[in-house]
Amino acid sequence: PPPNVTGNLHIGHMLNNTIQDVYARWKRMSGFNVLWLPGSDHAGIATQTKVEGKLRAEGVSRYDLGREKFVEKVWEWKDIYHKNIVTQLTRMGASVDWDRERFTMDEGLSIAVRKVFVDLYKKGLIYKGKRIINWDPEQQTALSDEEVIYKEKNDKLYYVKYPLVDNKNKFVIIATTRPETMLGDTAIAVHPKDERYSNIAGKKVMLPIVDKAIPVIADEYVDMAFGTGALKITPAHDPNDFMIGEKYSLETVQVIDHTGKMNDHAGRFSGLDRFEARKKIVEKLKELGLIEKIEDYAHNVGYSERGGAQVEPYLSDQWFVNMKPLAEPALNAVRAGEIKFHPERWVKTYENWMTNIRDWCISRQLWWGHQIPVWYNKKNNEIYCEVNPPSDIENWEQDPDVLDTWFSSWLWPFSTLGWPEDKYDLKKYFPTDFLSTAADIIFFWVARMIMASLEFTSKIPFSDVYFHNIIRDDQGRKLSKSLGNSPDVIEVMNKYGTDALRFTLVYLSPQGTDVYFAEEKCEIGRNFANKLWNAARFLLMKKEQSQGANKPFEQDIFDIWVQSRLQSTIKAYLKGLGEYKINEASAALYDFIWGDFCDWYIEVLKIKANDNPDSAEAIFENAINIFEDAIKLLHPVMPFITEELWQGIKERKEDDSISISNMPQLNESLIDENTEKDIILIQQLMASARNMRAEMGLSPSVKCDVTVNCKTGKDAELLISAKNYIRSLAKIEELAIETKNEAPAYKSVTSVVGPYQLYLKIEGLIDVEQEKAKLNKEIERTEGFIASVNKKLSNQNFVNKATPEVVDNEKKKLEDNKQKLEKLKEHYKLIVS
């Protein structure tokens, strides 16, 4: 999807491009031929506005330059910003195919635009019509409905008295927010059932100031409850009034011109700005005693999305696309699930818009854009609409308007691949698979691409659409230049690293939410990168130190475990990416690499290598292989550091790259849930031992003695298999693993972990009172737990209705905790004695 050429990459683009890059790299490493086609959009109004602004600062207007010169200036601007975008995309590591880069005003894309226009015109789906459209009086161009942003504004509601023609002492009072348009009133409307006006409907009132008699019509459109129940009708300056005007064949009188100033029909107000005129007209009405009252009134007012000017409903000749026929197949494609939205809820939004779709105003009175391929014959007003200009060009004049930017963007998925020619790229890469975009352009762009694709290629443009998160600042405010809360992406990359930023963004972005971002959050990614770096450095160092110690080593429980964890991680990773939950995929990697591999496996290997010096190199080589798999999985998110590490951990061929290596395949047979559970138990046991040490105030350098009473021989075996690791990692000198059920002879503190009762030997005195209190608390908690399980099990409903496994589980819980309670009580006695 093409970014605009109007400015710099911001943090939202960064997220969007990272997401796209993750999918491109992931699929590429999974054996697919991936095309990620870069490009940029000429962004008609936005760009023209910027360039005009720049010229204005130099004291030049576009009219001074003339159309041709001005457009040249815009191309110059485009070149600068385009370079900027390329630099930034490269910097963030986007693995796009630069050879296929496109711009919406390329020759090829321009042909596609003209072809589409001509086809639609010939099919009768494009027409020119005089309508009320949204007019930007500053840019002096028409806008589509989607380009108008409504904001609440505090205004006034003016109550104006219109005298009856046949009785100048009687009035109809209308309420309006826009008194300046009254000069163009051609009727007054009331509701047919409104008794207040039943004897007035059909009569005439005098339009004040203008002193013209206008009819009072009765129409059900009028809301009796609003204002006075009487509505002034200004067909030239209000879309609803225009409708009523057509219905009753009312005259349209235009009083505001294309610059937002009052025109000649405004009489003595002619030449005034619309807002200035409002004041003057209200003054005049006051003078005439025709203002009943003025109230404060908050209402929604439309502004130009790009320029910010208050939009004027304006009657003019414009080009429109009849959207209904295009919308229907596009709606069906999404409803039928041919195109899937993620998150799915956007389907409703899409349906809602598509079912109420209105004609699209595509002509813009700008100079920057695709000029409409329509020529008018200078002599006979004949119309010529073709991709190429007429041969006798001197006899024709081209329509001066350009097309809405989106009229080229909506062709992007196929116009960039050579359409309308059916070349290799189009055959090979179209339809595409994946679109990632911001939800705010679902109507502007996504919906229209679907419509255009179906209309012109009979194919859907893409099968999956991901609406990415909106990035806000850490207080939840929108990022904006005026607030100064939009981080400079390049600066953030300089400070924390590109990979850190990329990782942080996707890690913090759960599907379908707004993300509160602050650059400090990049510490997450930076620290993670640092961890990776150090882990790799350590593994390599160890491997080198133990060169030649290649004796095969025995796989122990931790070796089986780490393989299982790796496979479980791959599974979660694939699931996350498949469901468009990149945060879950990246969290799975983060947890595995940091929590499992670094915190536990590497620590275990230190011990293992010490115990088996002949196998040391083999042990670390094996670890490096696992690490290599992990960084391959991570590569799509953190391309730079993973490449660097991948090159470093093994000998590589020149020109080889992790980005074209193969993703590790999921091997579910290596997932061993029992071993994973066993290791969790061992980890908990160690944590408990460490905790007891800490609570006893043992210095980390002091070793201690521990006895563990196991419930069964099998439980004991598990500990024996990890005995050395437990001793080392929990700093235990003597570790006695017993299956008997009595406390050791030495003085100790105790704790219970699953089937294990731990006793930590205490030298000297212990604080009996403190220990008693602790035990009491634990005993109470256990008793409470037993009571609640008992209650559950004595509930016949539970026993009968819950699944057998759940009931058995409860029974087991009860049994375990009863034993635990017993042991705790025994120990309590021991301490007290």
Next chain:
RNA sequence: GGGCGGUUAGCUCAGCUGGUUCAGAGCGCCUGCCUUACAAGCAGGAUGUCGGGGGUUCGAAUCCCUCACUGCCCACCA
């Protein structure tokens, strides 16, 4: 007016196809560690009536209803 979200530890959020990885993570905070990869680190710890109320169920953070607050989108009454 219509539609769609959100409300879980001080902060930012996971969990939401109902039942021990069901109360979690990161940051922040407290304690102790320069343990021979990493102080951007390691070990340990504290903190929540899972927005209020009601319902369904043997069982609800998880499903339903309702209220409150909050964000967004669409339409727009002059």
